[in-house]
Amino acid sequence: MVGLWRSYRALMTRHPWTVQIITAGHAGGGGYVISQQVLERRGLTIHNVTWTAKRMRIGFFFVGTVLGGWYKVLDKLVTGGTKSASIKKMLAQQVGFAPCFLGAFLGISRTLNGLTVEGEHCQYRRDYMDALISNYYLWPPVQIANFFSSHCTIDWLWSRL
Template sequence: MAGLWRSYQALMGRYPWTVQIVTAGSLVGVGDVISQQLIERRGLANHSVKRTAKMMSIGFFFVGPVVGSWYKVLDKLVTGGTKSAALKKMLFDQDYTDALISNYYLWPPVQIANFYFVPLHHRLAVVQIVAVVWNSYLSWKANKML
């Protein structure tokens, strides 16, 4: 595991934007797989690869670039790594998208910790790891209605 982390860090150092986007897309896909297999209990025979690919595309082409860019903007709007700066970034982030209104129990503490403890180039990965749970829920909820 340590070797995998070192490899990830090395790639992040050389290709930070690409690695952040690939990480985002991959973790959105993981969220859908978890939703289909653990929440919906579809089994491998009934797994919708098309649905997972669609979710991954959202991660690669929307979540990664948009949220990654948003974090860069936030870092310019609110400088520093203090607790106060982390709190301000979290508050700005809560106005970023309506989807966060329904998940205030999850995102504010995650984002305060993320903005306070995590370097800029790792923030997207941290959020995407937490978002695996959120994406699993969203995928289940969205597809439950179909």
């Protein structure tokens, strides 16, 4: 497992943009597979392969590219690998970027699901604030750990396994 992690980190160092896009696409599809199989217990016979492929496309063409570009901008806006820099990055992400990104993500997801503009607007108004609040519960601590660990701790932790 440690060797796999090191290989991933080496690829990420050499080809960050490509690896970010591939990772986001597979995470989107994989997350939807987990949702259908573990949470919804659909079974493979009624697994929604079409929607899984749509989630992968959203990951490849939207999430991976937009986040990859945003992280490049964020690294230029806030430099360093300190705890303070990690908190600043998280705040910039959550206050400036997340609300816009979430709105675009919901719109793209619903468009790929075949909703009309009217239906999309109605669902957007109904779901956006709940999704944004859920985002604020989940992502800030994850992002602080990620921003800080990308500079020091993750390699140390894996070297101890």
